[in-house]
Structures are given as C-alpha cells and as structure tokens.
Amino acid sequence: MEFLSICLISFVFLFFISISLFIMGVNFLMNDFVMFIEWEVVSLNSNSIVMTFLFDWMSLMFMSFVLLISSLVIYYSKEYMSSDLYLNRFIILVLLFVMSMMLLIISPNLISILLGWDGLGLVSYCLVIYFQNEKSYNAGMLTALSNRIGDVALLLAIAWMLNYGSWNYIFYIDLMKNDTEMLIIGSLVMLAAMTKSAQIPFSSWLPAAMAAPTPVSALVHSSTLVTAGVYLLIRFNILLVDSWSGKFLLIVSGLTMFMAGLGANFEFDLKKIIALSTLSQLGLMMSILSMGFYKLAFFHLLTHALFKALLFMCAGAIIHNMNNFQDIRYMGGLSIHMPFTSSCFNVANLALCGMPFLAGFYSKDMILEIVSLSYINMFTFFLFFFSTGLTVCYSFRLVYYSMTGELHSGTLSILNDEGWVMLRGMMGLLIMSIIGGSMLSWLIFPTPYMICLPYYLKLLVLFVCISGGFMGYLMSNMNLYFLNKSLIFYNFSYFLGSMWFMPYISTYGVVYYPLNLGGKIYKSMDQGWSEYFGAQYIYSNLSMYSKNMTFIQSNNLKIYLMFFIFLVIILTFMTIFI
Structure with missing residues (x-):
C-alpha cells in the first residue's frame, strides 16, 4: 500500500506541475518573456555562491514534457514493476533522474549544468544495473564510462571559461562567438553532447542500456538522458553556425542516423530495435541542429519524446504479457490477442514514420523540406532521405513480425489487454502522439512555414516513406533462405546488425x-x-x-x-x- 501511495502521489504531483509549466511556457512564448533568477546560496565576507536559473519558453516547454512523460511512466510502473520487492527505491531513483534533468534544463551556467549532467550519468548507472546480473553490470559500466568522456569534456570547457570571468555563458556567447577560446569551448561542449546523445563513435552504449527496466527505457529514450546532449547544443547553437564544428557534427550525426537505421533492419530484439530508432532520430535532431535550425531540432525533440515513450510503453506491455520474451520472431498475431496495445503501438510507429497528421509528421516533414531547400551536398541529402526510408522500413518490419500472422511461441493463453493501469498510462501518451505535433507546430511557429519546392521534391518525402514501407514488407515476407546460405550475405548482415562493428x-x-x-x-x-x-x-x-x-x-x-x-x-x- 505504501508503494501504491508513493506512485500515485508522484504521478498526480508531476502531472499537475507539468500542466502548469506548459501554460507558463505558452504564456512566455506568446509574450516573449524570459525570466533570469539568481539565488545567493551562501555569502561569506566578499565571496558568494550564486545559483542561476533561466526560465524561457524553451526550458518551460521541455520541463513540462519531461514531467508529463515521467508522471505517466511512474503510473505505468505501478503495474509493470508490481512484482518487485523494492519498488520505493525504484520510484525514488526515477524521481532523482527527473530532478537531475530539471536542473540541467533550467541552468544557464556550466557549473550547475555539470551537476545535472553528472546526476543523470550516476542515476542512469543505478537504473541500468537495477536487475543486478552480469549483463546489466556490463551495460551499466559501459553507459557510465562512455558518459564520463562527456563529463571530462564539460569540465575542460568550464576550465576554458575562466578566460571570460563568468560561467554564465548566456551573457557573452553571442558577442564572443568568433573567439578562439570560445571555439575551443564549443568543440568541447559538442564532444560532451556527442557522448550523451550517443553519436558515432560513442553509439555502442545506447543499445546496451536496454538492460534497464522498460519504464526506465521509456524515460531515458524519450525525454531525459539521450536528449540532454541535443538540448545543451541547442543552447550553444550560435557556435555551430558557419564553423568547422557544425560541419563535422553534420557528417557524424548523418552517419549515425544512417548506421542506426541499417542496424535496426537486421535486429530481432524488440527493445533494441526501438533503441536504434532513438539513435536514428537523435542523429536527425543533431544534423538539423548543426545546419542552424535549432527551433526545428527542439520541435522534433518534443514530438519524438511523445511517441517514443509510447512505443516503449507498448513494448513493455508486450514483453510483460509474453512472459519476458523480447525476440520478435517469437511474436505474431498480437493484434488479435492485445488489440488496444497493438493500436497504441501502431499509432506510435506511424508517428515515428511521419504518417500525415500524427505527431512525428509535422516535425519530420518540415525538417526534410528544409533540407531540400538548404545549400548542402548530395551525400548529406542522401543520408537524410535514405535514413527516413530505413525508419519506415524497420517500423513496418517490426509491425509485420509482431502484429500479423500466428503466434510463434506455443500456447501462451496469458496474452490479454487486462492491465488497466498500464493501459491508462499509455492512453495519455496516445492522445498526445496524435495531437501533440499539430499543437506544438501552431505554438512554436506562429507564422506558418511556406516552403516552396519543385513538385518532385515536395513528393519525395512521401515517395521515400512508401518505398521504405514496401521494402520492410518485402524483407519480412520474402523467403531469404537462399541468401542466408551465402557467407558474404551473412557477413554483410552481421556487419550491419552489429552497428558497423562499433562495439x-x-x-x-x-x-x-x-x-x-x-x-x-x-x-x-x-x-x-x-x-x-x-x-x-x-x-x-x-x-x-x-x-x-x-x-x-x-x-x-x-x-x-x-x-x-x-x-x-x-x-x-x-x-x-x-
């Protein structure tokens, strides 16, 4: 009973704070308000320790989305983690995780950003090793050590900022953007963001972090740990425009997007496929951000958070009902046994693919049209559009394996949609995954974007999506046994499936x-x-x-x-x- 009360209290508290922050964010956006708060923590003689907080529409909006997803994830955990003996500890760890993210979002100061940044790294280690077995420990250590590289880069950036006399970069970043010292700080911050958001060559920790419980994965992969790097670079976006670091980030994030999309098409672990799809979307955010469109990157960050959390929640419900099986080859016919979960899963998948008028469509379509309009080379253009096709390809492959045909795991009569607590948690995100994109589009871009493109370029996105879905269907449905006998094809598929031997x-x-x-x-x-x-x-x-x-x-x-x-x-x- 004590645990249930902690769950419900946390859910209600976070949900109402999320709603109030969203209303404040809309108010700040409409009236162009920015609130900068300085809180003197300690004052001793002439020395004082001051905490600074920055509240603008971006930080308030992001906090509201993080708290909304966290509240629904905690409510969902009430049933998903009900067999765990130490559930209070789990909820407290999740709350610490969310608090670290809050601190990172509202900090305009590199020192307090480091507090939130390190808090995320430490608590994510505790959550990844939560099930306490050898695989979890290995994954946790890999996650923690990969993120330590970013922490060191951030510490070095703090040391370089001694040249300016203040760690509140927000005051002078625009003025000093062409300084050598500021370029060094920008490249160090970029390195930190690349480790946290798992860009090449730090990608191997993201699929490994799937050892965490599924509610944690829903939180980590939607709005907290992996998005911290993107958010930090949005704050430092001035340093990426027209610089070598922006060009470098564009090529690295484009390759990450491409590599993750290819890898997901050869993967059979349900959670790993969704993790690789997160990696692909992070590459998309980073690449559009490196081209200078920080508002678009932030828009996609928010819409992606909604449907990715829903996707993980549905995956968790499926795994829960499948008696902890994660291999999609054992699944099949879930649309008959679990109709509501399957509906949510399909909506989230279609939003990820950029299905018109769902959440992902508004951000993804606009990003690809802006790319078509921008002055970029053919290779980058290919990476953007081909990776989008791959996204639709692995999504349709996943739906084909899990939803259609017969159940491949013997007689599992336990499959049902009876977990009402989990379903209610998913329902909140289902609504947001349908209406969230259009709502945010109308709020963030008050003047509608009119992107004039040639007829074929305008239809290219739709064509890429349709051909990607068709390829996903063919990959799942075709008899590929004759190819599997070929050693070259086996080695090639192993190379792609192992993230280009990145681990x-x-x-x-x-x-x-x-x-x-x-x-x-x-x-x-x-x-x-x-x-x-x-x-x-x-x-x-x-x-x-x-x-x-x-x-x-x-x-x-x-x-x-x-x-x-x-x-x-x-x-x-x-x-x-x-």
Whole structure:
C-alpha cells in the first residue's frame, strides 16, 4: 500500500506541475518573456555562491514534457514493476533522474549544468544495473564510462571559461562567438553532447542500456538522458553556425542516423530495435541542429519524446504479457490477442514514420523540406532521405513480425489487454502522439512555414516513406533462405546488425588491449621479476636477518661468553707472537 501511495502521489504531483509549466511556457512564448533568477546560496565576507536559473519558453516547454512523460511512466510502473520487492527505491531513483534533468534544463551556467549532467550519468548507472546480473553490470559500466568522456569534456570547457570571468555563458556567447577560446569551448561542449546523445563513435552504449527496466527505457529514450546532449547544443547553437564544428557534427550525426537505421533492419530484439530508432532520430535532431535550425531540432525533440515513450510503453506491455520474451520472431498475431496495445503501438510507429497528421509528421516533414531547400551536398541529402526510408522500413518490419500472422511461441493463453493501469498510462501518451505535433507546430511557429519546392521534391518525402514501407514488407515476407546460405550475405548482415562493428572498436577494442597488456604485466612483473627481486626478496632477506638477531638475543649469555673466550684466545696469541 505504501508503494501504491508513493506512485500515485508522484504521478498526480508531476502531472499537475507539468500542466502548469506548459501554460507558463505558452504564456512566455506568446509574450516573449524570459525570466533570469539568481539565488545567493551562501555569502561569506566578499565571496558568494550564486545559483542561476533561466526560465524561457524553451526550458518551460521541455520541463513540462519531461514531467508529463515521467508522471505517466511512474503510473505505468505501478503495474509493470508490481512484482518487485523494492519498488520505493525504484520510484525514488526515477524521481532523482527527473530532478537531475530539471536542473540541467533550467541552468544557464556550466557549473550547475555539470551537476545535472553528472546526476543523470550516476542515476542512469543505478537504473541500468537495477536487475543486478552480469549483463546489466556490463551495460551499466559501459553507459557510465562512455558518459564520463562527456563529463571530462564539460569540465575542460568550464576550465576554458575562466578566460571570460563568468560561467554564465548566456551573457557573452553571442558577442564572443568568433573567439578562439570560445571555439575551443564549443568543440568541447559538442564532444560532451556527442557522448550523451550517443553519436558515432560513442553509439555502442545506447543499445546496451536496454538492460534497464522498460519504464526506465521509456524515460531515458524519450525525454531525459539521450536528449540532454541535443538540448545543451541547442543552447550553444550560435557556435555551430558557419564553423568547422557544425560541419563535422553534420557528417557524424548523418552517419549515425544512417548506421542506426541499417542496424535496426537486421535486429530481432524488440527493445533494441526501438533503441536504434532513438539513435536514428537523435542523429536527425543533431544534423538539423548543426545546419542552424535549432527551433526545428527542439520541435522534433518534443514530438519524438511523445511517441517514443509510447512505443516503449507498448513494448513493455508486450514483453510483460509474453512472459519476458523480447525476440520478435517469437511474436505474431498480437493484434488479435492485445488489440488496444497493438493500436497504441501502431499509432506510435506511424508517428515515428511521419504518417500525415500524427505527431512525428509535422516535425519530420518540415525538417526534410528544409533540407531540400538548404545549400548542402548530395551525400548529406542522401543520408537524410535514405535514413527516413530505413525508419519506415524497420517500423513496418517490426509491425509485420509482431502484429500479423500466428503466434510463434506455443500456447501462451496469458496474452490479454487486462492491465488497466498500464493501459491508462499509455492512453495519455496516445492522445498526445496524435495531437501533440499539430499543437506544438501552431505554438512554436506562429507564422506558418511556406516552403516552396519543385513538385518532385515536395513528393519525395512521401515517395521515400512508401518505398521504405514496401521494402520492410518485402524483407519480412520474402523467403531469404537462399541468401542466408551465402557467407558474404551473412557477413554483410552481421556487419550491419552489429552497428558497423562499433562495439568492437569503441568498446571491446578500447577495453581488450589495455586489459590484455595489464594481464601480461601482472604475470611477468607483479608476480614475476618484481616478486623475485622486490617484495619476496626483501621479505626473505629481512626474515633471515630477523631470525639471526632473534637467535643472538635469545641466547645472549652463551654468545657473550663465547665471544669473551675467542677474544682472550686472540689476545693470548697476539702477545705470544708479538
């Protein structure tokens, strides 16, 4: 009962704060308000520690969405995690996670941003290792260490900011944007954002973090941990425009989007497919942000948060009912057994694909049309549109495997839609996934965007989506056994499915060789020559000397008498011969 009360209290509290913050955000947006608060925490003689908070339409809007998703995820966890013995601990960890994100969102100061940033890293480690097995520990360590690189980059950026006399970058970033020091700070912040948002070559931790409970995945992959990097770069967007760092980020994020889309088409783990789709969408946000369209990146960040959280919640309900099976090859016919969950899943999938008039359509379509309008090369253009086709391809493949045909896991009579608490949690996000995109589009862009393009370019997005969906259907439905016999095709699919061997390069490659070298040094030095001439050698000599001293001290009277007799004999001989 105590846990249920914590769940419900957290849900109600966060939900109402979310609604009030959204109303404030709309007010700030309409009236172009910005509120800057300085709170003097400690004042000692002439020194003072001041916390600064920035409230503008962007931070208020983002906080409202984070709290809305968090409240529904906590409500959803009431049923999903009901068999756990330590549920209070789980809810408290989720609340700490959300608080860290809040601190990061409202900070215009790199020091307080670091507090929220590190809080996210630490709590995400605790949540990833929540189920406490070897796989979870490995995933948690990989997540924590990958994010530590970003933390170090942020600390270095803080050190470089000593050149300006204040860590409140918001005051002087526009004025100093062409300074060498500011360019260095911008590149360090970009590195930090790339680690947190899992861009190449730091992508391997994102699918590994799927070891966390599904409600945590819904929170992490929609509005908290992975979006922190994108949000930080939105705040520093001035430094990306017309600079080498912006061009570098564009190519890296485009490749990330492409790589994740390809990988998801060869994956069979339900949660991993959705994780790779998050990675693909993060690449899309980063790439449009690096081109200078920060409002579009923020718009897609918000709409993506809604349908991605819903997608994970539906995946969690399916896994829960499938008796913890995550392999999509065991699924099938779920639309018959779980109609409401399947409907939510399909709506979220279609929103992800950019189906007209769902949440994802407004942001994704506008991004692709702006790309068509922009001055970019053919390679970048190809990455954007081909990755969009791949998104629709793996979404349709996922629907085909899980929703159609017969159930492939024997007689599971437990499949049903009876979990009303989980369904209510999903219902809130289902409504937002349908109306959220249009609502935000009308709010954020008061003047409608009129993008004039040639007829074929205007229809290109639709054509790419339709052909991607058709390819997804063919991939699932065609008999590919003759291809599977080919070793070249097997190796190629393994290469694509393993994220272009990214884990082997950025994880195992980095870890294996130092550990191997350490093992050799330990054997040859620590337990070899070092033992022979070091500790053991000194120990054996000292023990020998101490034995001799003990012998002398415990037999001192006999030894003194013997020395005295020897001395008398020597003196006698000396007197005789001299």
